[in-house]
Amino acid sequence: MKKDIKADKQRPYKLSHQKICLTGVNFEKRSVIGYVDLTIHPLRPDLKRVKVNFKQGCIYRICINDQWEAAFLYNDPTQEICQGDAKQRNLDFFQNCHLSAMNAVDADNVNGEVTIKMPPETIPLIAELRPFRICIEYSLENPKGGIHFVVPDINDDMADRGAHMFSYGHENSSRLWFPCIDTFCEPCTWKIEITCHRDMTAVSCGDLIEVVYSPCLMKKTFHYYISTPVSAPNIAIAVGPFEILVDPNMHEVTHFCLPHLSGILKHTTGYIHEAFEFYEELLSSRYPYSYYKQVFVDESYADVSVYATMTIFSTNLLHSSRIIDQTFHTRNFMAQAVAQQFFGTFISMDGWSDAWLPKGIAGYLSTLFIKRTFGNNEFRYEINKILKEVADYENKVGGIVLDPTKKESNVHYSTKNPHTISPMYAEMFYKKATLVIRILEHRIGTELILQALNKLLSLAYTASQQKFLNNNWTNMLLSTNSFLKIISTVTGKDILPFLEQWVYQSGCARFYGNFVFNRKRNVVELEIKQDNSSKGALKYVGPLTVTIQELDGSFNHTFKIEENKTKFEITCHSKSRRNKKKKIPLMTGEEVDMDLSAMDADSPVLWLRLDPELNTLRQCAWEQPDYMWQYQLRYERDVVAQKEAIEALYKFGTPATRLALTDTIENDSCYYKVRCDACLCLSSVANSMVSSWAGPPAMMTIFRKTFGSHSCPSIIRQNNFNNFQHYFLLKTMPKAMAQLRNIHSICPMEVMRFLIDLFKYNDNSKNKYSDNYYRAALIEALCETVTPAVTTVSLSGPGLSTDYLSTDMRLILEECTRCLNLEKLLPCYRHTVTVSCLKLIRTMQKFGHLPNDPDLFQAYANYGVFMDVRLAALTALVDYVKSEHSKSILEWLLDLVETDKDTVIRHKVLMLLVDNPPFKKGDSNSLNTMELVDRLWILMNSTLCCDSRLRCGVADFYYILYGRTRPSCVPIPENMMVLNLKQKTTFLNPAIVPEKLQDDIFEEELSTEENIYRQSRREPGEIIVTPKRKIENPANPKSQYESAFLSFVKSSTGLETTKPESGATPAKQIKIDSEGKVTAFDLMGKAPVDLINPKRRRKKINTSTNININTTNQETKRKCQKKKVK
């Protein structure tokens, strides 16, 4: 059924209109029934088959033009990725199969699960290239993905219960709930009709034409029509007893929320019109659709899912006017969603390789919105944070290629299909795309890029107004090539080199270096090097800006970074004339007085920065003496520079650093996030100079001065959070102080008392705002004070009891108990306090103050508890599994992944497991068993076929545990050599290549890189570059069968015996008999899967392996293919 992809990428037909009609939405049975009607324009007179995407449901009938019934085939290889080949348990193999399975149903490759055979009656129609309609009647019952029903378990009618449903999916997953051509590049007009109960409201894309009662008046039908062409993945529905709020500022915007929440809905959405105004003004084009709807639902798949004219948000984003912290996030998300209406749904990607453009542009626009609303400091701080995240991810996991068509990735997932990428990668991909568009803005100028975007929008708008004709609507699609053309027509600039550098290539530049001032020549000599050996590194060639702050002012210099050039020079403007008392001009034009006594008397250089405007994707490890960092922190006005300085000052525990940080914390004109960072840095600095520290604990004085009451500074004032800067500082400072340690590396008594007093005197009665985040921060501060217990109890004894609690711990525990209990009676917003309490309890368990006990967390992790609390409990449980090797809990967690009702929780559990895995590849661990391998394998191979995000999450987890090759606990398969018939070569079975080969080389490289990185920050002179190891080619063809094999067997047995600690891996002795067959003997006596049936072993040794493996796998294998032909 697979067509040759390369030969025929053009779809032989076009879709002009589609109608979705859901005639029944049943909440009791969680089912949907309806039909779709696709209007198809054939492009070839010999069209025989039409392929449509549809998954998991039941097709009753397919009819052409309401007259002729058509036969169809249903084939979905993604239901079971590795069919039949279940012997292999290696991830590389899985990913290859995964990609080909996904491509085999990908509409971009003109494929689909359902192949409709055109009945002979249609031949004349098609020969004349006349359009025809395909009507598909279908139903979905208990869908495993695509549509989510939330039905609270109360005895009431559905509307009063707040039961609702909505569609969801990862990228293009509309096929999960209706038959369609599930690709972004096939836009068409839509008619959507949804019939639901009278008390419910059905929200969908497009304009609501009318709502009509059914004859019995018990049901309503909502009629929607979309005149602007939209692709199938951008279609969504939501049905529920929503409360409706028409935006008072913009009447075409409507908000929907679940019952009882309309009060906070009004507050939350009160801001959204500003986002519209901002974008419309910025892009100087109107919002492309006539209506916009925001639906807030429970258990949403993601915080924000954007569809044409509507966005589905998590109901947890709603907040009242008393909440501070959530406001920032929610506004951000809502603004992001509006930006995606312009780029993402109205102008969508042409193919997956162009996904970076709409995503990146929408991300870029929303960062501009941040700049407008939250200020330049917030904007720059955020950009810097994203940059760091992306650079760290690329360093840890591997490069992100924005346009993956030209480059093979060498990660454990394929980047060529949206359904095979790791969830973490998807997130980082979005962030990187945002950064790249921002860099592009710097390259071609803000004005010009906005003009280009305006051009794109106006072209698309014109196209959308036209009637259907072949290729009329292509302007609504954005591809890398079309973008290139637009940019060159609008600006006359060729951005191909830019794309080559950042889009077709993966990775970040990694600079490190230092500088010295040469007094004789009055120049600064810089050395800027790049570290290309690490993962996700990019060899940067191009301009690099360096800013130098001298006594006479600040100057920018741009260097050309070339292949082998590392030395640069800057001639200084100022002779060292420091005796003259003169103000020093800064970059911003201000002139300030500085105390210059700390600096080197000969040098006029105050500080020096690489790439101050963040115009490259880079990581910088820049060397400067401590006083320069201190000057930079005090006097540089850019928040990024201040942040950099703080990061650097962690290493310099001196009184001067202490003073600089203290001044920053106290400086009211300094950006609040920098001040918070300075607090954390100060506590670390104080710890490093603990022996010489004089006076009260760090920050105590500042805290009392800022927050203490007038008559009695030791008592905190009644809460008044009108000053947000102080509010954030108030939350951070206790946490930072809790990190302080005395000489015995425990938390000082004074700090402990201080914290307990904060709890005691907390009084929010006169406050306009809620103090829930503050209280949570206090509990987290308590959490920071906990240090490992001094245990005198032997493990065999009765275990920990209250008698062993120290006084401090008793106090903490009392506070924790009180807060946690009070939360049950008077819960706070998003239960932040409970979340922190759970974290505290887990920390105390981990440090040996409390008995390790998962029951408490399990109770909190159950369905029916608020999501944030569940996540906190699950984090604790994941940590428990790691420290206690608890098999039952791990299985419980995997059960959640498999069956929990809330899809977000399922995903998040996996992400938690990936972040904090119970063991890593190569670790010996009692959990490392064949059962686990099988379970995970089945999960990703077949069980989670309806949610790519989950499936790829499991693959990530599998990768962390076992790497890309055969897990160490899986027996070696019997086929040692693989014969490749195409190339006519033989090579060692990839499944049995010792795992050391590939992954360990990565690891070694990584550690080498880390060494370089570390050393470059300390001693730039002595860089030890370990020679790069050559990768032994595992596919090295060897003609002599036996010698290759024998050498491998030797090495593998040697490997096993030299590692006696690997308890989970049974040592094996492998023999070859005269026929060249392989037999593995179990030496330990207990193999996780019995390789050899004992009976058979006695009788005949050499036939065993093959058979047994096959039988075990047959048990686990499940055929999930459905084929329903009426």
Next chain:
Amino acid sequence: MTTSTECTSSSEPRRRALKVAVAALCSENGFTSADDTALETLTEMIQSFMSEIGRGVRGYCELAGRTEAMVSDVAITLINMGFNIGGIEQHIKRSNKSVFIPPTQVTAAPIHKTLQAGEKKTHPTHIPEHLPQFPDPHTYIRTMTHQQPMNEYQLMREKAASQKRDVERALTRFIAKTGNTQHLFKDDTTSFPLIAISPSPRPYLNALLPKDQDLDAQEPDQVYSSVSKRRLESQTDSGIQSSASQETVDSDSIDNPYLRPVKLPKKRKR
């Protein structure tokens, strides 16, 4: 009758005087000794007799419209009781009249200083001094506070904090004692009891509409609006149009499809 049983320390002197009088009469009449029980009986009798006279006297005096009795009242009473009042004169003039030593003045037992709160009010002039004193003023006028109210900031905060904490602690302990709990220490169920979490069908409601603050201003009308809306919708079995117009009072100015009325099905369709 009642007096005898009720006679306590206060009536003791009067009773003693009576007893002395009875004893004197007995000795005048030639008795040299008497049993205590006999004396008691006689005392009781004479007391009853005198009470009876008193009652009669009061009756006659009130009958005459007076408040204070006069000798004539006593005379009439005695006559009415069948006594010859002439005998009284003889009795007074008898020779062997014995002389009484007046009873010693008993000092009133001092009230314990600690039990006294505030200055007791003195009797007004028309109330004889021997009547009981007024009770402590705080019991019927007002409670005087002699210490200055605390207005020192630190102490106030301290107090407020500990009060709040005590209330919270008591409340949570109570709930923890009466409901399901979870424990941090498996074998020790008494210390640090945690109220067990119970799943709720709509956990987001509690989390998004917090109760930890005084939200009086917001919550009630919020709930009300949603309730009223539901009710409106459910009431509209027949009057669909009317309810729709009610809901969208300002729909004339706002053109939003969700505010438009729901159409009735066309008859033609079915």
